[in-house]
Amino acid sequence: MARYNKIYGGPVEEVKPQVHEAICDTSVLPGTAVVRTAGKFVAAVAASKGRMFVVQDNYLAMKGVDDAWPAGDRIIGMELLDEQLFRVRVPTGNNIAQDAALTINANGKFVAAASGNFVVAFANEAYNNTSGADQLVSVRAAKGYHFA
Structure with a gap:
């Protein structure tokens, strides 16, 4: 069971996050990092740079944050903006x-x-994930480009 029920964390007084839609050839879970390559979303990896997106929960199909978008579907990616929480x-x-400081692993997950x-x-919070499954953690995007 997810710790949160939405991927976008706010703030509520700002306009919703900048979203982009594109086909993703693989099944992907909300909260995973993706980048756009040749007009399609692909899972981000540690070497990915440039515009990065976080996969949004599929609210259009009334799916939760633990329901993966199917392979070949048009998914919604939220642009990581530093003034917003994800x-x-x-x-x-x-x-x-x-x-x-967090980076991306080979599966588009944050480590x-x-x-x-x-x-x-x-990271916007401390969390020790010993749950046996991926968990959602609140973060704020890094401003500009940083190296640990």
Whole structure:
């Protein structure tokens, strides 16, 4: 069961996040990082740079944050903007400290950045994921480009 029921975390007084739609050839869970390549979304990896998006929950089909978008579907990606909060996927076995620098692993999930990693976001909360499943953690996108 997810810790949060929405991927977009606010603030509520701003206009909703900038969203983009594109086909994704693979099944993808909300809260996963994606990038656009050749007009399609693909899972982001540690080497991904440039515009990064977080997959939104499929509210159009009344699906929750733990329901994957099917392969070949047109998905909604929210642009990571630094003044907004997002809930992102952190794999099991990861201990995230508040304000920790986060990067992307090979599956588009967010993990603590090691020295030299490209920093995508900063944790807005502390969470030790020993749940046995990916969990959602609140983050704020990093301003500009950072390396740990």
